[in-house]
Amino acid sequence: xxxxxxxxxxxxxxxxxxxxxxxxxxxxxxxxxxxxxxxxxxxxxxxxxxxxxxxxxxxxxxxxxxxxxxxxxxxxxxxxxxxxxxxxxxxxxxxxxxxxxxxxxxxxxxxxxxxxxxxxxxxxxxxxxxxxxxxxxxxxxxxxxxxxxxxxxxxxxxxxxxxxxxxxxxxxxxxxxxxxxxxxxxxxxxxxxxxxxxxxxxxxxxxxxxxxxxxxxxxxxxxxxxxxxxxxxxxxxxxxxxxxxxxxxxxxxxxxxxxxxxxxxxxxxxxxxxxxxxxxxxxxxxxxxxxxxxxxxxxxxxxxxxxxxxxxxxxxxxxxxxxxxxxxxxxxxxxxxxxxxxxxxxxxxxxxxxxxxxxxxxxxxxxxxxxxxxxxxxxxxxxxxxxxxxxxxxxxxxxxxxxxxxxxxxxxxxxxxxxxxxxxxxxxxxxxxxxxxxxxxxxxxxxxxxxxxxxxxxxxxxxxxxxxxxxxxxxxxxxxxxxxxxxxxxxxxxxxxxxxxxxxxxxxxxxxxx
Amino acid sequence: xxxxxxxxxxxxxxxxxxxxxxxxxxxxxxxxxxxxxxxxxxxxxxxxxxxxxxxxxxxxxxxxxxxxxxxxxxxxxxxxxxxxxxxxxxxxxxxxxxxxxxxxxxxxxxxxxxxxxxxxxxxxxxxxxxxxxxxxxxxxxxxxxxxxxxxxxxxxxxxxxxxxxxxxxxxxxxxxxxxxxxxxxxxxxxxxxxxxxxxxxxxxxxxxxxxxxxxxxxxxxxxxxxxxxxxxxxxxxxxxxxxxxxxxxxxxxxxxxxxxxxxxxxxxxxxxxxxxxxxxxxxxxxxxxxxxxxxxxxxxxxxxxxxxxxxxxxxxxxxxxxxxxxxxxxxxxxxxxxxxxxxxxxxxxxxxxxxxxxxxxxxxxxxxxxxxxxxxxxxxxxxxxxxxxx
Numbered sequence: 001x002x003x004x005x006x007x008x009x010x011x012x013x014x015x016x017x018x019x020x021x022x023x024x025x026x027x028x029x030x031x032x033x034x035x036x037x038x039x040x041x042x043x044x045x046x047x048x049x050x051x052x053x054x055x056x057x058x059x060x061x062x063x064x065x066x067x068x069x070x071x072x073x074x075x076x077x078x079x080x081x082x083x084x085x086x087x088x089x090x091x092x093x094x095x096x097x098x099x100x101x102x103x104x105x106x107x108x109x110x111x112x113x114x115x116x117x118x119x120x121x122x123x124x125x126x127x128x129x130x131x132x133x134x135x136x137x138x139x140x141x142x143x144x145x146x147x148x149x150x151x152x153x154x155x156x157x158x159x160x161x162x163x164x165x166x167x168x169x170x171x172x173x174x175x176x177x178x179x180x181x182x183x184x185x186x187x188x189x190x191x192x193x194x195x196x197x198x199x200x201x202x203x204x205x206x207x208x209x210x211x212x213x214x215x216x217x218x219x220x221x222x223x224x225x226x227x228x229x230x231x232x233x234x235x236x237x238x239x240x241x242x243x244x245x246x247x248x249x250x251x252x253x254x255x256x257x258x259x260x261x262x263x264x265x266x267x268x269x270x271x272x273x274x275x276x277x278x279x280x281x282x283x284x285x286x287x288x289x290x291x292x293x294x295x296x297x298x299x300x301x302x303x304x305x306x307x308x309x310x311x312x313x314x315x316x317x318x319x320x321x322x323x324x325x326x327x328x329x330x331x332x333x334x335x336x337x338x339x340x341x342x343x344x345x346x347x348x349x350x351x352x353x354x355x356x357x358x359x360x361x362x363x364x365x366x367x368x369x370x371x372x373x374x375x376x377x378x379x380x381x382x383x384x385x386x387x388x389x390x391x392x393x394x395x396x397x398x399x400x401x402x403x404x405x406x407x408x409x410x411x412x413x414x415x416x417x418x419x420x421x422x423x424x425x426x427x428x429x430x431x432x433x434x435x436x437x438x439x440x441x442x443x444x445x446x447x448x449x450x451x452x453x454x455x456x457x458x459x460x461x462x463x464x465x466x467x468x469x470x471x472x473x474x475x476x477x478x479x480x481x482x483x484x485x486x487x488x489x490x491x492x493x494x495x496x497x498x499x500x501x502x503x504x505x506x507x508x509x510x511x512x513x514x
Numbered sequence: 515x516x517x518x519x520x521x522x523x524x525x526x527x528x529x530x531x532x533x534x535x536x537x538x539x540x541x542x543x544x545x546x547x548x549x550x551x552x553x554x555x556x557x558x559x560x561x562x563x564x565x566x567x568x569x570x571x572x573x574x575x576x577x578x579x580x581x582x583x584x585x586x587x588x589x590x591x592x593x594x595x596x597x598x599x600x601x602x603x604x605x606x607x608x609x610x611x612x613x614x615x616x617x618x619x620x621x622x623x624x625x626x627x628x629x630x631x632x633x634x635x636x637x638x639x640x641x642x643x644x645x646x647x648x649x650x651x652x653x654x655x656x657x658x659x660x661x662x663x664x665x666x667x668x669x670x671x672x673x674x675x676x677x678x679x680x681x682x683x684x685x686x687x688x689x690x691x692x693x694x695x696x697x698x699x700x701x702x703x704x705x706x707x708x709x710x711x712x713x714x715x716x717x718x719x720x721x722x723x724x725x726x727x728x729x730x731x732x733x734x735x736x737x738x739x740x741x742x743x744x745x746x747x748x749x750x751x752x753x754x755x756x757x758x759x760x761x762x763x764x765x766x767x768x769x770x771x772x773x774x775x776x777x778x779x780x781x782x783x784x785x786x787x788x789x790x791x792x793x794x795x796x797x798x799x800x801x802x803x804x805x806x807x808x809x810x811x812x813x814x815x816x817x818x819x820x821x822x823x824x825x826x827x828x829x830x831x832x833x834x835x836x837x838x839x840x841x842x843x844x845x846x847x848x849x850x851x852x853x854x855x856x857x858x859x860x861x862x863x864x865x866x867x868x869x870x871x872x873x874x875x876x877x878x879x880x881x882x883x884x885x886x887x888x889x890x891x892x893x894x895x896x897x898x899x900x901x902x903x904x
Contacts (some may be wrong), residue, residue: 037849037861047858047877049670076667084885137520171521171528174535183522196528241885247609251823252904254851293553303548311546317559326796395558399565399599411675430796432676441563448557459542468539 005031005249007281007505008269010256010295013041014491015481016285017239018498021079021506023283024248026506031277032240032248033269035255041285041444041482042237042451043491048431050377052255053384055435056451058200058338058366059225061216062492065089066112066224072492074320075499076238080245084238086229090374093221094338096196097420098345099361104346105192106420108336117157124189133184134194136456137168138214138222144169145215169211173312173463177213182236192345199340199364201488202316202388202452204348209461212488219492227371231490244344259291259478261300266477280512281477281505285498287484289314289447289454296475305474312460313453315489316354316388317437324431329369329381333423337370339363342421355391357405363387363413383425385413391454392448394437402438410434451481462488479505520544537738566598567665570609573597573635575659581722584690585640587624593660597630600666602699603692603773603801606637607851609662617842618850619647622775622801623666624691624723626698635663638722640688641779642847667851670801671774672696672707677771678797679706682764684756684784685713686776690722692801693775697727703733708736710764714756714780716745755783759788775801802854808872808894810834816895820846821902822867837862837869837890837901848890848903855892864888867899 009020012034013127039043042056049164062072065087068508076082093109093116107123111117113135121128138244144166151158163170172180177198181191195205198214205213226236240250258270268278284291292301293311342350343361353359365385368375387409397405398409410432418424437449454460465486474480481501483489522528535582542904554560573590580586591597605620625636639651655661670692672681675741683693690713699705711731721741731739740773742752742760752760760774772793774784779801813834820827820841831840838850850860864886875892882888890901 037859045879047856047868047879052879056719110888128830133520168520170532171525173532174538175522175528175531180522230881230884231879233879234884237881237885238886249824254823254904281685289556293550294555298550301550304543306548306550307546308543310549310551311543326794392557392559397558397562399562399596402562402566402599403601407674414675426675428796429676430794432673438563438566441557441560442567445554445606447552447554449559449563463541464535467535 002278003031003275005029005277005279006509007283008032008033008271008277009283009285010259011041011482012039012236012240012250012252013285013482014043014236014494015485015498016041016283016502017236017243018075018079018495019283019285019481019502020248020250021081021239021243022075022499022502023505024243024246025079026502028506028509029277030243030248032243032250033203033256033271034106034250035256035445036254036443038233038236039240039250040233041460042440043232043236045231045233046433048322048433049324050380051382051431052231052375053322053324053382053433054231054368056320056386057387057491058364059090059220059227060491061219061223062495063087063226064219064223065226067222072495077237077312080242081238082242085235086452087226088229090225090227090337090369090371092337094196094340095336095340096193096340097417098342099420100344103345105189105344107193107196107481109193109196110223111221116221120193121192123193124187127187129402130184130186131190131194134181134186137172137180138218140166140168141172141211141214142218172210175210175226176458177208177210180210181205183321188345195347196340198347199342199362199388200490201456202390203456204351205459206348208456209463211228212456212462227368229372235462245422256295258288258297259295261475262295264300264476266475281479281509283479283481283498283501283505286445286484287453287482288480289484290445291478291480293447300475302475304472308472313455313457314392314448314450316390317392317394317449318435318440318451319387319389319409319437320435321385321413321429322433322435323383323385323425323429324376325381325383325425325428326379326430327381327428328379329367332381332425332428333384334367334370334381337367339365339417339421341365341416351390354389355386355393357389357393357409360387361412361416363416365417379433380430385417387413388452389437395448402436406434406436416461445506451489453485453489456488462486477508479508528873530688565596568595568598569665571595571598571663571665573661573663575655575657575661578633578655578657582639582719583641584720585638585722586640587636588651588655589664590635590661591633597635598665599630600627601671602627602696602705603671604666604668605692606635606666609664609847610647611648612647614845615843616845616847617647618853620687620852622692622695622726624694626695626702627704628699628702635669638688638691654733664851667857668801669856670775670799674703674706676796677707678769680708680710680766680768680770682710682712682761682770682772684761684772684774684776684780685711686756686780687715687720688722689776689780689801691775693773694723694727697730697737700736701730708766709738710758710766711737711739712742712760712764714742714776715740715745718746718748718751738764756780757783757787761791767874768796771797771799773799773801804854804892806836806839806853806891808834817898819898819900820844821900822846822904823851831895831899833895837888837893837895837899840895841890841903846903850891853891855889858889860890861887862890863902865900865902867897869893869899870896
């Protein structure tokens with residue numbers, strides 16, 4: 001059986017959903033193929049007892065609740081999904097606590113630039129000047145990125161403009177967060193607070209690219225963060241609905257076996273049941289890691305791409321504990337939405353410790369009721385804790401030890417939470433679900449249970465990825481979307497790269513026609 | 515503002531640092547070997563994930579044990595891969611082709627988790643009135659037959675972080691199997707809870723696994739078994755139904771969780787009994803399996819247009835059977851597991867038409883309700899339907 005489409009999208013994760021919605025909106029006959037029975041990939045939810053748990057989203061940037069700067073909302077509107085999603089704005093940025101007694105810190109920070117600077121001044125007298133400076137640079141970087149992304153036709157005069165108007169960007173483009181913050185004279189307390197989001201990217205700030213991090217700070221602190229009322233499953237399903245409304249066809253419970261390549265270019269895919277589907281463009285929301293090690297015949301992969309896949313490092317592996325508590329957030333004393341709990345205020349040390357199950361004490365924990373008060377029945381609350389692992393120690397856990405290891409680590413996370421916050425939660429657990437790297441591997445085929453795409457190392461940070469992506473082209477007709485691509489991982493970057501992949505696929509099809 | 519004065523290491527060094535990234539990146543890629551890294555399927559994590567959650571398991575029946583004429587136990591080995599490990603209390607969903615129908619039915623695993631690692635599963639099937647699939651299994655399965663089961667699933671498992679350390683298990687009839695598994699797991703050191711098993715049967719004749727349960731409780735102080743007979747008075751047995759009084763009589767003095775598995779009548783009875791114990795909801799857990807039927811005198815006939823990967827098929831349905839039943843009868847395969855609306859595997863899009871979802875069985879996600887997705891296993895047609903299954 002052979003079928004023909006303009007474009008095939010492999011995987012209904014965040015990148016694949018936006019890519020397919022965009023392709024259908026632009027009138028392309030598009031087939032979206034997903035191996036699981038649900039859209040969303042990690043962006044989903046599940047029900048246990050009387051609770052509906054969010055599977056992965058902590059807070060979404062790119063739908064600016066404060067400044068209204070909403071690149072994601074723009075995409076959702078254009079593809080017809082925006083009016084299907086209800087957003088709830090957050091007002092708190094985070095509470096960051098370290099477990100280390102010697103350098104114990106515990107700070108609660110608000111969203112909004114002015115509020116953030118003022119609160120930091122309370123914790124760190126005299127910091128306002130430096131912090132204001134940091135935000136000046138964050139805003140100047142954002143201006144440069146807006147300038148670059150608004151370029152439709154490149155003119156040589158623009159180079160002149162970049163060199164005269166966008167010097168901050170040029171100066172810091174290849175520095176780490178630490179290098180820039182130290183040069184600005186930021187104190188330890190200021191850095192502990194500013195760097196608190198590091199676990200959202202999984203890279204220690206001594207190598208994390210400063211532009212990458214500052215862009216994220218802009219999106220969260222200045223523009224404001226939101227959460228969808230119906231969990232991330234609402235976003236995923238809204239995008240799928242928009243896609244089918246625009247004539248797209250989605251096949252679930254269907255796995256791609258091969259991406260077909262002839263004469264160096266994509267011709268379509270072969271499904272596990274042998275069905276061949278032809279298309280000139282394939283948007284791949286399966287990771288490039290899986291594409292190159294599973295879906296593409298090794299013989300047709302160019303040397304350079306093999307080197308690239310080999311050079312990169314798989315990012316953080318996920319672990320999460322989902323708790324349905326039989327008391328309200330108020331009764332328990334859960335006053336914050338986002339808790340970052342670290343073993344140490346040195347995030348390099350945290351990262352190194354996160355390579356071992358025994359020593360990993362990193363967690364980002366969310367009390368969903370602090371954003372959506374009625375997200376669970378009256379008198380109950382939802383708390384979910386996420387940890388990230390560098391390295392691949394979970395690959396050493398045997399089948400026999402699996403349940404014990406999983407439970408022991410979940411218990412440690414709960415203990416750490418209680419210790420850090422002084423809030424007792426153990427007696428109130430009515431429902432518990434635990435996700436390990438194996439769980440992420442099970443549902444999404446993630447290599448080693450990776451949830452963070454490729455590590456944003458010094459050599460593979462996003463500025464380098466973006467620049468080199470313009471120069472290095474992969475296999476013609478194959479476009480990658482999602483957390484392993486140029487914008488690094490996360491909801492907002494995955495939606496964005498999904499849109500970019502679709503637009504590039506459309507450009508590719510148009511070239512083909514000419 | 516900042517742009518004139520600001521520099522990290524001085525203007526010149528900053529410029530050099532920025533230019534460096536071109537060479538850094540090139541070197542990063544070029545110094546790597548032109549071979550592919552570890553295949554995704556070869557990571558330990560992916561192997562364990564696949565081992566615990568295989569897509570399907572091809573099983574061979576190795577032994578059939580008759581429990582008088584009440585029930586039969588079936589023992590399985592795996593045809594190829596090792597059997598999937600599980601937690602005591604979980605069930606296996608079998609996929610059977612019966613005539614032109616393709617049905618799935620779930621049976622709690624009676625053997626222990628360690629048993630699976632040693633290559634064996636056991637389930638026990640009881641003869642029940644109008645048990646279409648159970649009767650088929652009892653009448654047809656033979657030693658040497660190959661059958662298909664999905665990976666173990668289910669949430670009626672002991673969780674140290676959620677449950678009290680003492681479990682009071684209430685079993686009715688063949689609902690004993692998940693607790694037999696739990697008792698075996700405790701005895702083998704796989705689970706660290708204590709178990710008080712209140713096992714309700716009509717007569718002592720109908721008690722399944724009595725000698726094994728007796729010997730487990732004899733040799734392991736963490737396991738206690740009480741038999742409760744509803745239809746006969748016999749010495750050494752409690753008389754009546756497992757209700758609040760029996761629970762109070764045998765439950766430990768410390769805090770305990772109640773797990774229930776049995777026929778519908780047991781749940782009905784417990785609905786009025788358990789509230790007498792004043793226990794928080796978190797300490798009470800039910801395992802529910804459903805036949806997908808509802809009592810209805812004059813059932814209406816409807817058509818369901820089923821869309822599967824763009825192909826449409828029209829099938830017959832009845833208002834007293836779930837949409838999933840209609841699929842199964844017509845041989846349409848959806849990845850159903852629990853049959854109670856809980857697991858969500860059969861989630862499908864209701865493109866048009868109306869369905870009835872019994873109160874308390876609607877366990878859909880909020881957005882699924884918003885966008886018209888249903889769980890066919892607990893949705894009854896109330897009009898002609900168009901349903902997209904894949």
